[in-house]
Structures are given as structure tokens and as C-alpha cells.
Amino acid sequence: MANMNIFEKMNKVPGGLIIIPLLAAILINTFAPSILTIGGPTTALFKTGSSAMMGIFLLICGSSINIKQAGLPLYKGGVLLLMKVVAGAIVVYGVGSLLGPAGFIGISMLALVACITSSNSSLYIALCSNYGDSSDAGAISVFCIKDGPFVTMVVLGVSGLANIPFAALLSMIIPLLIGIIWGNVDEKFKQLCASAQPLVIIIMSFAIGANSSINTVFTAGLSGIVLGLISASTGLVFYFIYNFFLKQKTALGAALGTTAASSALTPAMVAQADPSLAMYVQSATAQLATASIITMLTAPILVAYFDKKIKSRNEKLALSTN
Template sequence: MNIKIFDKMNKVPGGLIIIPLLAAILINTFAPQILTIGGPTTALFKVGSSAMMGIFLLVCGTSINIRQAGLPLYKGAVLLLLKCIAGALAVWVAGSLFGPPGFLGISMLALVACLTSSNSSLYIALCSTYGDASDAGAISVFCIKDGPFVTMVVLGVSGLANIPFAALLSMLIPLLIGMLWGNCDERFKQLCTSAQPLIIIIMSFAIGANSSIGTVFSAGLSGILLGVISAVTGIIFYFLYNLFLRNKTALGAALGTTAASSALTPAMVAQADPSLAIYVDAATAQLATASIITMLTAPVLIAWFDKRLRARAPVTQMAPSADVKK
């Protein structure tokens, strides 16, 4: 009998993260003793998020192509810079006004994790319709924002979190190992690509196993608000990204998304700065909600911007071979 559970999870937006996360939350709420039995079960499903994050960062590193050059490198660098600036501005404005607790139930931890992430899978999918090879190739640099590293840097530099240098280095080492190994060994890169879904599922479950269903419900409305904020930034990113390009593209609006994997970031950041632990449960639920909302809004927004560009520009300007603005 083959009931294809994995395929069904994949059909749900962000399903590989959200479904294990919710399953673990339900188990931890109604039958927590199952997860505290000890041995490999507890080590893997209750307290295994740190080890899984290390493997996840190594896997992400294998997708960084250090041989990538020219326009893809340029575009990826610009996209990454824009996300870093967005996080820094959020800290500067909202952080100075409200501090770590944030506003309307959205902590600075949740806000920065949201604004420094974006949905890489959705971006790649949209490239096939609204971009070209250089847009798709940009992900080899842009994917550096996957995981908690950029969030930790922004929060640490701002002073809103006490992030030791050793904690930042601990995030970089698996990423660098994966990058070097993946660029030297194509077979290893393929292995990591195949293993990534399993790692995400286990890591999501381990994080959910430390939360409760009450937190999820209490974070519902603020999670929707966070998703709306993220979606609105897509409009700003659209205009900013096109300032750096000769031939305009609608794909800048794809930055107005929240990665489903960003729901895993708060727990990782709180390990570096335990003072943020009080915000982890709510931030995790909020980011999971925001990721679903932006999965729905981003394609609509990009399609509208693309239609607007094509109506206003000559056909030659919208050709796939976009160049850097000089």
C-alpha cells in the first residue's frame, strides 16, 4: 500500500514545515509524555532542532555556486543586500520605538526574521514565467539569507539581541563546509538536495514539540498582520530592485514573501541569546502564518507588475537578456 504522504504534504503551501510543526504542537499539548520518553526518540523529536539546523545550513551551503559570475552574481548580491537593509531598517525604526517586545503582538524577533527571509522556492518557480536564466542563477547567492544567520547579524549589530561572535561563527561553519564540498563534489550536492526535505520535516517537528496549541491560536491575528506587512514590502522591493537594472523585471516583488523555513529561525536565534526565548513560540506561529499569506499574494502582485511593465515598455526591453544598469 502506497498512500503517498510526502506528496500530499508537498501539495500544502509550506506543508513540509507546517504539517510536522502542527503535529508536534498537538502531541506536545495533549500527550507530551510521548516526546519525553528519552533515548533517540527525545533526542531526535524533542531536542534535535540544533543538530538539524546544522545539517540544514550545510545543505544550504551546497546550493551556493562560487563559480557563478556576471549578471546572476550581481542580481543575487542586490537581492541579498535589499533583504539585509530591510531587516536593518525594521530594527532602526520599530526597534527604537518599541524595543524587543515589538508592536501589536509582533516581536522584533518575528519582524526581523520575516523581513530578512523570502520564499526561495516560490522565487525560482516565478523565474520560469517572469524571469530568465540570470534571475534563476541569482539564487546561488541570494540563498545565503536562508536560515538564521542574517537575522542574527541584524539583531546583533542593532544591539536588540546579545549575539556572541561564536554563535555567528557556528552558523557560518556548516554553511562554508557545504559550499566548499558542494562546489567540489557534484554528487554530494545532489545528495544534499535529496535529503533537504527530510531534514526540514524533522527540524520542524522538533521545534513544534516545544510549543503548545494555545500559542498558535493567540498568534493567529498577529501572524496575519505580519504576512500583510511582508506582502506590502514586495511593492517597495519591486521599485528598489529595478533601480539597479537596465531592463526592468517584476521579480523584485518576490522579496515580499516570508519563507516557510523562517518559522524555524526564532528558536535558533534564542539559543544564541536566551533572553529572546519568551518570544519564540509566538514568533514561530506568526512566521508560519505569514509564509502562507505571502505564498498567495506574491504571484498575484508579480503578475500585475509584469503586465504593467509589458504595457509600458517596448517588447525588446522585456527580452529575457536583462543587463545591469550602467
Template sequence: MKILKTVQKIPGGLMVVPLFLGAIINLLFPEILDVGGMTTATFKTGASSFIGASLMCVGSQITINRVGEPLKRGFVLLAAKFLAGFLPTLLVSQLFGAAGVLGITPLMLLAAVTNSNGGMYLGLMTQFGDENDLGAQSLLGINDGPFLTLIGMGLAGLASFDYMALLGSVGTLLVGILLGNIDKDIREFLKPGILFTLPFLAFCLGTGLNLKNIVTGGLTGIFLGILVVALTGLFTISADKLILRRPGYAGAALCTTAGNAVATPAILAEAAPNLAGQVEAATAAVATAVIVTAILCPIVTSFIAKRFGCPGAQRLPDK
């Protein structure tokens, strides 16, 4: 059976197929994933471990004299992703107030757009990008959570920057950079691990998705998810192409809403009690956007990669 080749013919298949398998199993047979031991660790709770292992393999491919490139890419894309959420939120807030328009509130927009799924980005860059795209996650990891959202809501004075959390998110990358520069044999040994960890990472991310949220969030959540992809792509793909002079696939890979963004409306409401009445609706809509963007992002990224080229072109199926 040609399972691998069949999967690779699907846009972002190495990411999408395991992701959906995990989501479907979590919906239909969730108890299978809770048996404990190595089974649960490998197929449900291991996403962070697989991301860490992948980042270490990525770091091993970055030589010291090229470390500036991933940081540059990460900074530009991070700023573009933030602006993609902040500027539309500001516009909607000024024109329509806290109630928003067409069911989309400023709270929903900012919570859903200003952060991205780091695991999804890492997985897609494993398939389409190079070591510099992967290394950019060291900065992009900042938006995988409510930090930038809090800044965007004007609550910077109520939120503290957790430097230890940032160090923890890039620690394995730094270890990989160190090992890869000390010994080129280690660099070669770790290189295959970048791709090997991808399906496991994707499956674990899938088991964290609840497909029932599409029903709960309804049309508003679906619309919000489409907005996330459209707004993010407008800013990040443009920044990738115009500022970084790159094909744009890395910017496309940020067209997601991170899973932990589901908790962001409640976090924001704690800091701004006037938003408390919007938390329930915003939470349902953001949860739906997480799933919608997880579906659309690999498709958009694959299209951009095939249309404008990418370092992983040799791994793409023929058109």
C-alpha cells in the same frame, strides 16, 4: 495512499503539515517526545542539526564563482527585515510613547518584527527557491535572535557582536561549499538532502511551539502577528522585487517571528530597566505572534510563488 501528493497540494505543505503535527503532539502528548535517545533527538531537539545538515547540502550547490549572489540577496533582505521593525517602532514611539497604541507597544513591535524564523525561511526556500535563496541564510541568520533588536532599541553600546556565534551559524554552509567545489560527485550526492531534511526540520520546529500561547497572548498577540506579516511583507517583498529584481517569494518567507524572540523583551528590559513593567504583556504577545506568523507565512509565500513564479515551480501543485 497518496500522502505526499496530498501534503504538496497544501500551501507550503511540506513545511506546514509537519510543523502542525509537531505542535499538536507537543500540546496533547508532550511526554511522547521526551522518551530520550534517538526519538527525542529526531523529533524534538534536532532542529539545529537538521538546519546544519540542510545548509551543508545547500552549500554544496553553490559554486565559488556564484557566491556573491546569495550574499547580495541575504544583505538586502536582512536590511529590509530590520527596517520593517525599526521604522514602525520609531514612528509609534514618537507619536504614542512607550505605551504604544491599540495595545501594541514599541517593545512588542521591535521584538516581534526585527527577527525571523531561520528554519521556516530555509524550509520554504527548499520548496520554492534555489541554492542562492538558501545560501542567503548565511547572512539572514544574524536576525534569528535579539542582535538587531538590541541595535534598534539604541542599545548597541550594551551589546557585543558575537563573531564566533556567526561563524557557528554558517560553518556547515562553508563546509558544503568547499566539498561541492572540490568534487562535483559530492555536489550531486548531497543535492537530495536539501528537500529530505525539510519535514524533520519542520516537525522539530513544531514541537517547540506552545499552542496555549494563543490564549495567553489574546487578541493583542494575534494582532501583533498579523502586523509582523504585513510590515515585513511591505518591506522585504518590495526589496526582493524592486532591488533584487526577484519574484518576491524570498521576502515573503521572512514574514515570521522567531521562537527565541519570546525571550527578547526580558533581554531588552535587562538593558533598559524602564521597560521592566512591559515584559509580561510583551512576552505573551510575542509568543502568540510566533504561532500566528508560523501559520500565515507559508500561505503568503506560496501565494507569491504561484502568482509571480519561483525556481521551484515544477514542485508546486497545479492551480
């Protein structure tokens, strides 16, 4: 049988490993939902398996964190992570305190906080190859802590906007810690996790999409575009703030103005901790998926623009000192 290279083709689509399974599951659940409720391993894996997959995903994320990383990469990663956490807190206390969980124009606070506290790590790494150095790439070992629902849950829980029990936060930390410890003492395990991550993301995305419908996607279309534009605009702010903490200026702060494709998986996880947010899960999932696509297009343009400005400024300074 001819090799169809389905995985390779999915991987070429921006965010394809999440968006394609998510949309496929939404279509199946809309037009042939009985297929996913047949019971047994099929239902457990493809309909109700998102919690188990999230546990494995957190384990994998933890395994990629290098606790031996020191110096500038550690500093940069810490600053990037702190900016995301603070941005989420500002959104919660500024917008959330005024509008409540429902948010505005159909964008719930669950969707907004999940959007602001996330960013596209894969795109950041790709941009590092053109606009950064090894210290920028190394920063991801700390910065990747914001992958998954943990930071979103902390920000929502501390603010009081969501009732997140401590046990729910602990349940997120445990697999993350196991991954950190095991990944730092066993290189083979770290490699195993890296190779397994795409499969886990595909299954988890499908399981979350299997609890939504195509009607939700169409309803969330415009608000998802607005959410994407909000996320993209934060890149301007992050660019200036990040450079405030650095001696050698970089355009990569603007790369934080992205929404991770994996953030589409966050609302379902948060709602398990606080069921009162369950009403926002379907729309938030669709909005975040849309926002991730938009910011994949805007971030490289923004980073390239600021990189050109920095190089131009450096050239002028070099000429003036000669």
C-alpha cells in the same frame, strides 16, 4: 501495502514540509506531551534535535551556493541579498529602537526581523519560470544565503537589540562554509544534500513544534496575519528598488515580499544564542508560519500585476519608436 504517497501530498501543500510537521508536533505536545519525553533517540530526534538539524540544514544551504556563478546572476543575487539585509537593518533601527524587543501588537522584533530578512526561495524560483530568465534563476545561488537564521542573527546582533556572541555567529558560518566548499568541489555531495534537504526540514520543523502548544497558535493568529500583510507590502518597495539597479526591468523584485516557511524555525535558533529572547519564540514561530502562508498567496498576484504593467509599457514604447 498500497503506496500512500504521504511525502508527495505534503509537498503539494504550500510550505507543507514545514507547516504540516510543525502543526502535528504542536498537537502532540498539547494533548500527549509524554510521548515526546520518553527519552533516548525519540526525544533527541523529535523534541530536542532542532540544533543538530539546523547544522545539517546550513550545510545543505551552503552546498547549493555556486561560487563559480558570475556575471548577471551574481549581480542580481547580490542586490537581492543586500536589499533583504538593509530592510532588516531599517526595521531594527527604526522600529526596534523605539519599541524594543517586545515590538508592537504582540509582534516581537524577533518575529519582525526574521520575517523581513527572509523570503520564499521556492516560490521565487517558481515565479522565475514564468516571469524571469536564467539570470534570475541563477541569482538564487547567492540569494539563498538569507535562508536560515544567519542574516537575522547578524542584523539583531550588530544593532545591539540582541546579545549575539561572536561564537554563535561563527557556529552558523562553519557548517555553511563547509557546505559551500564541499558542494563546489563535489557534485555528488551537492546532489546528496539536495535530496536530503526535505527530510531534514521535516524533522527540524517537528522538533521546533514539539516545544510549542496549540494555545500559542490561536493567540498568534491575528498578529500572524498582520505580520503577513506587512511582509506582503514590502514587495511593493522591493519591486521599485530592485528595478533601480537593473537595465532590463523585471517584476521579480515583488517576489521578495514573502516570508519563508523556514523562517518559522529561526526564532528558536536565535534564542539559543540569546536566551533573553526565549519568551518570544513560541509566538514568533506561530506568527511566521501564518505569515508564510499569506505571502504565498499575495506574491504571485503582485508579480503578475507588475509583469503585466512592464509588458504593457514595453509595447507602448515599441509602438512609439516604429
